[in-house]
Amino acid sequence: MLKLPLRLVKQRLSWLPSSLVFGFLLLALVLGDTRPAVAIPSPSLHVRAIPAFARKYGMPCSACHEAWPKLNNFGQTFKDNGYQMMNDRDAPIFQQAAYWPVAFRITPNWHRESVNRTDITNPATTLTTEGQLTTHGFDLSGMDILAAGTLAKNISFLLVPSADNTGAFHFESANVRFDNLLRSSWLNVKVGKFELDNIISEKRILTLSNNGGLYQIYHFVPIGDINGFGLGDNQLGAELSGHSKNDYTRYSVALLSSNDGNVGLSNGHGYDTYLTFSQAFEAGSLGLQRVGAFAYVGRAPTYASLTAGGSATADGLGQKSFYRAGFYGLWYIKKLDFMTMYTHAAESAFLGTGTAAFADLPAGARGPIWNGGMIETHYTFNPQFVLINRYELIRMSRQALATNSGNLGDIDSLTFGYRYYPFMSSRAGFAFHNEYSIVRQRGVAPISATDVTSSSVFLGFDFIF
């Protein structure tokens, strides 16, 4: 009599995972249909998790990542040591000659994108109207080739040729790093193209959809602004950084070309500065907490000089200033953790209104100012399953033009999902990824100037080898 109910329970339990998956999908589709939505830039998959390191050191992904690609403090320490464990076995002399420090990552996926108000031109009548646009289907993410490791003791490199999902390549990262100068972990220098020292790393973001695969707060610029800078974009320059042995205390100072990471010196010849500092502290059995602050002070061009008969940009000119500053916290309550961030940003009125520096500003123009906040929650049930939720909001504090509505461009973004890693080894990584993300931006509909809401549903098979 006891066996029958147990069998039934087992049968029902076996349906549980698939029911959860399809339940989530159904929920996402329903929500997607009722809350359609924006023209936010699509992220390609420039995210970091390097199983070449796992293979080199024989450690499972979970040793360095809370859930890959997001680093834990041990992984952050490894990175900050220049990809070294500091056990005198890091130099290439200890590697097998056949060892190849390269990994590949791509995510075949099915996704659905919907925007409630966008301009649609009827090909028959050539009339443009505002309407909802929904697309869905199977697709690919971009691909990263991640090559990284040590060239010698205390000299390391990172090279990331990346392709978007059409296969067009560029160098996402390419840098060389000198560590433990003067035998001190407080002195490390990196030169090349690299991610800014953001502890809340967009390159290690746990969400992948078009809407959710980026931090809005890192890329926002006001409506009409011509500054292409993004805190989440990799930059070209040199960085001096340091950390305590356990990485609880960290700092970095970077000198960067004012070109938002674009190669070829075509976007001006100014220099920006980025400063970060963070401090971690232990809170008993709750875990390691961290607070930090950052400030980016930069300049961006307002017009370009042209060459080749006006068809190519020769130089970015008329540079005007902008800054981003903020602070953040990583808060752990055992398996539950919160990432919180606040940013304050301001730009020159020339950038905010898209006015060339040699021209007169529109009447009443002033530098736009805005603030942003983010809270991202993770529940790491175990190293193989993590639930993710994120809410971001961005609020304009001052519009560049007084005639603009006070909330023009304001953003609210909600993302939630989960990642399930069926296996955890020191050889390769694989995650089943489900996510829903919705973004609303105020007053940006192309014709009616009402709010635009976009949504993304993403089901992916995220693998890296």
Next chain:
Amino acid sequence: MSAHKIAKSLFLTAAALLTIPGLVTGQQMESHMGKLTGHADSGKQLYFRFCWGCHGFRGDGSGENWLATGNYPTQPYLNIQPRNFDAAVFKCRSTPTGTLPTDEDLYNSVGRGFVMTNMPSWISITNQQRADLVAFIKSFSPRFKSEKPGDPIKVPAEPKVTVESIKHGQELFQKLECWKCHGPEGRGDGPSASTLTDSNDQPIRPYNFAVGSRFKCGATNHDLYKIFMTGLDGTPMPSFADVIKPEDGWDLVHFLRTLQVTNKSPELALWESTKEGAEQIASRKIHGTATGSGINQ
């Protein structure tokens, strides 16, 4: 008794166990380091995040990086089989040879890591997490349930470094035949070096003093003193506690420091200031390498 009643009894028993935490957690292994108390249940989660790849699911040192068939390491860096926690034989202790280490010994080992092996330093996880890991590591071996750790050895205060103490240490190095394994210049290339095996019957290399600054169980003179007074259990390195006097131990420490020709130390500086010492060090430095530690390993 009907199946229904059996099920009901089982359910009530389970509910009672779960609602009386003392009955469940009372058998959990704990570790104690000062004010820190580690818990095995928390340590288990950490173990299966950080450690199992090398130490294995059963803690027997046969993780996926150490293939059971032929004991051939799949990682070129895994030159020493990861610790078998089931055997509870540990190299780095403050306790006499053959005894269990203290919780603090294990805690320090996790935090320090093991130089020239694949075991990194885990100082970047929290103190509580390291304590929890120690508690869980202890749960692999029945020895920790039936035996108490040995009493930590007494380390006398270190006397002042003198040329005489270094010379006496050099004599002890010869007399105790340390050179047979570690080599006459401390390069780990003595006549017995190639024949040595550990308790897993794996080949093991003696420590090469000529490279690096850290030892297997620490970096200080105090750590070095403890190494040869407690021995490194599971390796051919014996305990000399019954062979030499404590003051002789410090003389040996002072001499061994002079073998670390690439590592600045007061002992090396003093020894180099003598004619005999300067000649020795100059000849040893010729064999040093510009590429840093480990190239001769």
